[in-house]
């Protein structure tokens with residue numbers, strides 16, 4: 001886990017570390033973009049649940065209402081939370097997230113990112129040329145409307161749209177139910193091995209365009225097995241595309257199976273049991289879904305078992321949850337890297353530990369913006385992480401919903417944070433040295449990065 005620490009990137013006029021750390025005290029309320037507040041207000045009329053499903057993120061952001069569970073019968077998947085009376089897994093992100101995701105579609109033409117961008121063509125050209133690894137990508141979050149529509153037609157799944165344009169237009173929904181409908185319909189089209197292949201292949205082709213050379217893909221088996229799709233079907237399809245991508249696109253891969261943290265540890269154990277015949281092609285386990293209220297400690301035993309089986313371990317922590325969750329992920333789950341990790345910055349001792357241990361943080365800037373984790377892309381923690389010698393990486397999370405793939409994320413923060421070319425190079429270096437690739441492969445990628453960077 002120890003990696004050489006990156007250099008400091010102090011710049012004149014910037015706050016020093018102690019000042020920065022004071023800016024985000026635990027529980028501090030950030031002022032989110034106006035749209036976040038609007039969304040929060042709008043949510044009140046749709047608030048239909050509470051209890052365990054109530055999200056604290058919106059509270060933390062100052063949004064008027066945190067949300068709720070999906071309407072009964074809206075069976076979803078992916079990192080969904082709660083179970084319907086029919087036993088299906090609901091989409092687990094909160095209404096805030098759903099609204100945020102929808103906001104991505106609504107804002108597609110004039111996002112805060114675009115409003116703030118001061119595009120630097122030379123810098124963007126460097127971003128395009130640099131080889132990079134993507135370490136935080138949920139394959140189910142890469143389902144674009146075009147593919148959704150095509151799969152619906154192929155599988156005879158009824159969706160209330162007669163064209164791709166209609167699907168895309170539906171993302172500009174006027175209420176929560178509209179979005180839930182399209183999301184449910186969207187995920188429901190993933191049924192066969194070919195569907196999972198097509199989903200994965202579409203992502204890989206897109207990633208190749210961004211010069212991605214290595215991917216470590218998350219998938220959520222519980223989101224599919226709960227609605228009757230066999231574990232083998234999911235893995236077979238994803239793996240077939242990954243193998244083809246390696247052969248034809250030159251993209252190496254690792255496959256990481258995530259546990260849905262709103263479900264029980266017993267259910268995670270059952271999923272791990274299902275995965276046993278596939279351990280030759282599953283390289284690690286992760287932890288996703290609704291974070292708050294589901295601390296890493298809940299999965300200590302199943303992660304211990306996963307490590308015992310020789311699997312890599314990572315976990316979402318510190319996206320919505322407090323720094324304590326990051327401590328737990330490190331101490332109890334013994335993760336090799338942290339997915340997101342934004343709120344680790346609230347804890348100076350934790351920052352020091354992450355820096356000293358060279359732990360990788362898989363940051364997702366556009367996701368953070370869409371989910372109101374930050375109110376403006378200029379608040380992306382990537383700048384502070386680099387300044388604090390933390391090993392940050394840039395990733396797209398759920399690109400079909402959050403407004404961009406990996407290079408979109410790079411360009412957004414490069415412009416908003418005015419990243420230097422050296423900082424951009426550092427971020428792509430981190431993506432390889434933070435990967436689960438063998439050292440020899442990492443060195444090879446670093447050499448190529450040096451070559452590209454040297455020629456800039």
Ligand SMILES: [Zn+2]
Nearest residue numbers: 138288316397
């Ligand atoms: Zn994620």
